[in-house]
Amino acid sequence: MDGDENAFSELIQDYIVESLPLAEQVGDAFIELERRWREGDAGDDLLAPVKGRLHTVKGNSAMMGLPPMQTVAHALEDVCALLDAEPALRHDEAAALLISGSGLLIDLIRTAAEGPDSKAATQFAKRVRAFLSGGRARKVASKRPGLLLERRRSERRSPEVGPEAADSSASVVRVDFRRLDTMLEVLGEGMIEQEAVAELYRKLARKVRASDELADLDRALLALRKTLKRLEGILMETRLLPISSVFGRFPRLVRDLAQAEKKSVRVVTSGGEIPLDKAVLDRIGEPLIHLLTNAVVHGIETPEERARSHKPAEGTIDLRAASESGRAVIRLSDDGRGLDGARILAKAKALGIEADAEDPEQLHSLIFLPGFSTAEAVSPLAGRGVGLDVVAQTIRELGGTIEVDSRPGRGVSFTINLPLTLAILRSLIVEVDRERYAVPISHIAATVRVEPDSIHQVNQKGVALWRGDLIHVSDAGALLGTGATANGSRRFYVVIGLGQRKRGILVDRLIGHQDIVVKSLDATVGRPDVVSGTTILGDGRVACILDAVRILDQRVSA
Amino acid sequence: MSSPQPKSRADGLLQFADELRRQERAPEAPSPSSMLHLVTFALDREEFGIPIEQVREVIRVGDITRVPQARSHVRGVTNLRGRILAVVEIRTRMGLTPAEITPRSRVVVVGAHDRVLGILVDAVTQVVKVPAESVAPAPEEILSPGTDYITGVARWNSRLIVLLDLEKVLLLPD
Numbered sequence: 224m225d226g227d228e229n230a231f232s233e234l235i236q237d238y239i240v241e242s243l244p245l246a247e248q249v250g251d252a253f254i255e256l257e258r259r260w261r262e263g264d265a266g267d268d269l270l271a272p273v274k275g276r277l278h279t280v281k282g283n284s285a286m287m288g289l290p291p292m293q294t295v296a297h298a299l300e301d302v303c304a305l306l307d308a309e310p311a312l313r314h315d316e317a318a319a320l321l322i323s324g325s326g327l328l329i330d331l332i333r334t335a336a337e338g339p340d341s342k343a344a345t346q347f348a349k350r351v352r353a354f355l356s357g358g359r360a361r362k363v364a365s366k367r368p369g370l371l372l373e374r375r376r377s378e379r380r381s382p383e384v385g386p387e388a389a390d391s392s393a394s395v396v397r398v399d400f401r402r403l404d405t406m407l408e409v410l411g412e413g414m415i416e417q418e419a420v421a422e423l424y425r426k427l428a429r430k431v432r433a434s435d436e437l438a439d440l441d442r443a444l445l446a447l448r449k450t451l452k453r454l455e456g457i458l459m460e461t462r463l464l465p466i467s468s469v470f471g472r473f474p475r476l477v478r479d480l481a482q483a484e485k486k487s488v489r490v491v492t493s494g495g496e497i498p499l500d501k502a503v504l505d506r507i508g509e510p511l512i513h514l515l516t517n518a519v520v521h522g523i524e525t526p527e528e529r530a531r532s533h534k535p536a537e538g539t540i541d542l543r544a545a546s547e548s549g550r551a552v553i554r555l556s557d558d559g560r561g562l563d564g565a566r567i568l569a570k571a572k573a574l575g576i577e578a579d580a581e582d583p584e585q586l587h588s589l590i591f592l593p594g595f596s597t598a599e600a601v602s603p604l605a606g607r608g609v610g611l612d613v614v615a616q617t618i619r620e621l622g623g624t625i626e627v628d629s630r631p632g633r634g635v636s637f638t639i640n641l642p643l644t645l646a647i648l649r650s651l652i653v654e655v656d657r658e659r660y661a662v663p664i665s666h667i668a669a670t671v672r673v674e675p676d677s678i679h680q681v682n683q684k685g686v687a688l689w690r691g692d693l694i695h696v697s698d699a700g701a702l703l704g705t706g707a708t709a710n711g712s713r714r715f716y717v718v719i720g721l722g723q724r725k726r727g728i729l730v731d732r733l734i735g736h737q738d739i740v741v742k743s744l745d746a747t748v749g750r751p752d753v754v755s756g757t758t759i760l761g762d763g764r765v766a767c768i769l770d771a772v773r774i775l776d777q778r779v780s781a
Numbered sequence: 782m783s784s785p786q787p788k789s790r791a792d793g794l795l796q797f798a799d800e801l802r803r804q805e806r807a808p809e810a811p812s813p814s815s816m817l818h819l820v821t822f823a824l825d826r827e828e829f830g831i832p833i834e835q836v837r838e839v840i841r842v843g844d845i846t847r848v849p850q851a852r853s854h855v856r857g858v859t860n861l862r863g864r865i866l867a868v869v870e871i872r873t874r875m876g877l878t879p880a881e882i883t884p885r886s887r888v889v890v891v892g893a894h895d896r897v898l899g900i901l902v903d904a905v906t907q908v909v910k911v912p913a914e915s916v917a918p919a920p921e922e923i924l925s926p927g928t929d930y931i932t933g934v935a936r937w938n939s940r941l942i943v944l945l946d947l948e949k950v951l952l953l954p955d
Contacts, residue, residue: 412863658847703849744848745867747898747953748858751850757858757865765846765858765865 235336237397238287242332245276247471249299250325254474257318258489265310274303280328289335291344295328298351305355320354323347326475400501403462410458411740414451418737419761420444452738459500463643466544466551467495469508473515477540480519487537488523490515494544499551503621503641507553510614514555514637515540517611522559522635532632534558551643556636562587562629570595587627591615620743620755622648622663624772648741650758652734652766653717656705659766660730661739661758666771668720670733673713678729687727689718696727702753702774719771726775737761741768816910817935821942822889822902824872829902830909830935830942837890837897839905842882852953856880856901859888866890868899874950875928893947900950911937916944 252273259266277300284292302321306313327347331339421444428437470492481488499507523529523538530536540557564586571578571589579585589595593612618625623641642665650661651670671677671689678687678696685696696716700707713729720726739758744751755770819830820839845857845868856870856879868888872880880886880901888899916933930949935942 408863742865744858745865745896745898747852747867747869747896747951748848748855749850749852751848753849757846757848759860759863759865763860764844765860767846767848 232336234287236399238283238289239332239335240397242280242283242292243329244468244471245280246325246329246332247475249273249276249280250322250329250475251471253318253321253325254478256313257315257322260313260318261315265313270303270307274300274307277303280332287335289331289339291339291341292328292331292335294341294344294348295324295331298348299324299328301355302351317354320350322475322478324351326479329472329475400462403458403501407458407462408740410451410454414455414738415740415759415761417444417447417451421448422761459643462500462502463498464501464504465495466497466499466504466553467492469504469511470495470542470544472508473511473542476512477515477519480516481523481538484520485525486519486523487526488519488540489537490540490542492542497544497546497551499641499643503551503643506617506621507639507641510617510639511542511553511555513611513614515542518555518557518559518635522557522561524560528560546643547640551641553639553641554636555639556634558634561631561633561635562590562627564631567595583629587629590627591625616750619770619772622741622755648739648758648768650737650739650768651717652737652760653699653715653730654732654734655699655703655730656707656712658703658705659734659760659764660699660703661737661760661766661768662717662719662771663768664736666719668718668725670715670717671727672715673729678716685727685729687716689725689727692725694718694725694727696729698729700729702728719769719775724775728769728774739766739768815913817913817916817944818908818910819935819942819944820889820908821906822887823904823906824875824902825877828906828940828942830911830944831889831891831947833908835891835893835947837892840888840890840899842886842888842901845901854953859899861890861899864897866897866899868901869951869953871900871902871950874953891947891951893951898951909937909942911935911942919943 252269256266256269259269277296281293281296281300284290284296299321302317302324306317324347327343331344334340424437424440424444428441431437473492474490477488477490518540519538523540524532524534526536529538538558540555542553542555544551544553546552564580564583567586567589568578568580571586574592574594576589576592578589590611591614593610595610595612615625618639618641621641623639625640626638627635628638629635648661649664651664651667653660653662669689671687678685680686685698686693687696698713699705700713712731714731715733716727716729717733718725718727737760739760741756742758743756744754751767751770752773753770754767755773756768757765758768760766817830818833820833820836821828821830823829840861843859845859847857848855851857854870854874856868858865858867860866866888870879872878880903883903885904887902887905889902889905890897890899892898915937916935919931919934930946932944932946935944
């Protein structure tokens with residue numbers, strides 16, 4: 224019984240994986256059709272592929288015994304068939320019907336495993352019947368009763384189905400993603416164990432006299448490390464998915480939102496083929512939706528307002544992904560009114576944060592602080608009780624950064640910089656007051672030995688001259704609240720830096736480099752500013768990972 | 782499943798009385814319907830109990846790593862077979878002094894709020910079954926505004942076991 228259950232739920236998963244993208248493509252096409260029809264373009268080129276996709280979805284649904292989806296897909300097909308025959312009907316009413324139908328279809332498919340809502344499907348079918356009979360009852364509607372399966376095979380394989388199907392040869396297998404997660408976890412453990420053995424080797428090498436065996440052991444360890452790294456690379460590659468899997472649902476979301484706000488907004492996406500680790504993709508949707516919602520609700524003006532400032536009535540949100548030097552960059556820009564500098568300044572004053580009105584970059588970055596929502600009337604849609612600080616936090620947790628650029632009257636642009644993968648990080652392990660921390664190598668500019676008189680006190684802050692620049696050097700013990708007083712035990716400082724900003728952090732010891740597997744911190748622990756996650760070291764102990772980005776952001780010093 | 786359907790009200794009462802007597806003699810007697818299955822642990826001299834269904838396992842205390850800027854009542858994180866387990870200092874949560882780790886200290890791994898968390902306790906006393914009837918509401922006087930996590934007190938074999946609502950205990954103040 225259990226086995227059957229499992230087999231069925233697996234089938235349902237397959238169904239979702241296969242049908243959802245199709246339904247989403249259909250939804251996107253309908254939104255695009257609405258635009259085109261308004262512009263007087265018939266959009267014939269879009270209608271044809273839509274019909275094929277709907278037919279496939281209908282067939283898949285029939286196969287799985289899911290009548291609601293079958294009904295909705297069928298009804299949509301009928302509408303398309305009528306529109307094919309009667310171009311005069313291609314107007315807003317038809318578009319609205321199609322869009323709401325595709326939305327319903329997407330929701331139904333998404334919740335297929337929980338048992339779909341047949342009532343909504345029946346209601347929609349009724350709406351369609353009314354539309355069809357209203358649209359000068361031609362005999363299009365009642366043409367196809369059963370026989371849903373006949374062309375299923377061939378259609379499923381047709382190239383229009385999407386990139387996965389294009390190479391659906393016998394050498395492609397479908398793997399539950401959780402398995403890849405487990406594989407990575409096991410690999411991570413293997414890498415930690417390798418580090419542990421390497422550590423033992425180093426201890427041993429100090430104790431016993433050099434020998435051939437010892438040298439062989441060293442070589443074997445190195446080879447093992449290389450092999451594990453290669454395996455990691457391969458595994459990471461299999462975990463990559465195109466970012467379009469996240470972008471896909473945005474056009475409909477923005478359209479619905481804009482409609483509720485009585486605005487006209489379109490989303491233009493590009494770079495959907497950029498690959499990202501699924502673990503990153505799974506978490507990046509939420510912040511992007513938040514930014515999109517903000518753009519629609521607060522950024523883009525009403526059509527009247529836009530007309531007054533000589534902008535096209537329809538606002539545009541440009542969402543593009545690109546890959547830059549081993550990282551993914553997502554840029555989301557709108558052509559709305561831009562951030563309100565004066566309001567941010569006022570809010571900063573109210574919160575007691577010092578802000579520089581002359582430095583717009585610094586001023587704008589304040590919006591990422593907790594409690595900093597500039598929208599006075601929080602709309603029910605944009606509200607949801609989370610601010611941009613949560614967006615920034617999520618992105619930081621993913622090892623990324625977010626920056627904002629705003630021009631008054633011209634719009635806001637957010638740039639998110641993400642690692643392509645995030646599971647394994649090369650890090651420097653440091654010790655502070657007997658506690659160990661991992662600092663990601665990617666954020667380290669240098670490590671410096673503390674020389675007598677190399678650190679000066681300026682305004683009660685430590686300052687050092689590093690490569691010709693004065694940088695702020697703070698004590699890790701104070702920063703991390705170790706509770707101990709450093710009595711000259713700080714022998715090194717680690718210079719962390721991103722771009723122009725640099726900061727030194729005084730530590731006791733540098734333990735060494737290690738590949739660490741990032742494990743997130745349970746929310747029960749809180750949301751520390753200085754720590755982005757945890758990892759398990761070679762000796763089995765847990766170490767926190769320093770959040771270099773966040774520490775650089777901190778104006779408070781220690 | 783062991784007790785047949787009572788035929789009348791009187792039969793039912795008699796049966797109930799029998800059952801009570803049986804339980805007094807053999808407290809571990811299985812009677813799933815009316816028994817609370819508890820994991821009990823000690824904090825100072827008091828004994829506390831949480832439903833066994835919420836307990837995943839009890840482990841020895843390994844290295845607990847402090848997390849900077851963690852919420853109060855969070856002792857730190859520990860390695861539970863490759864997973865990171867947050868360890869809650871239940872003593873300070875209940876207004877006691879922080880725990881001193883001794884050989885008897887244990888981490889009770891619980892599932893609450895859809896999460897898995899560890900609770901650091903002085904010692905795990907045992908797993909007991911107490912009749913539901915032996916649970917009385919906690920006396921008003923001992924309840925203060927911050928102690929709504931106490932759901933009742935079980936009197937069992939001349940012991941007093943304070944029953945805890947884990948969900949509430951683990952709602953940590955910021």
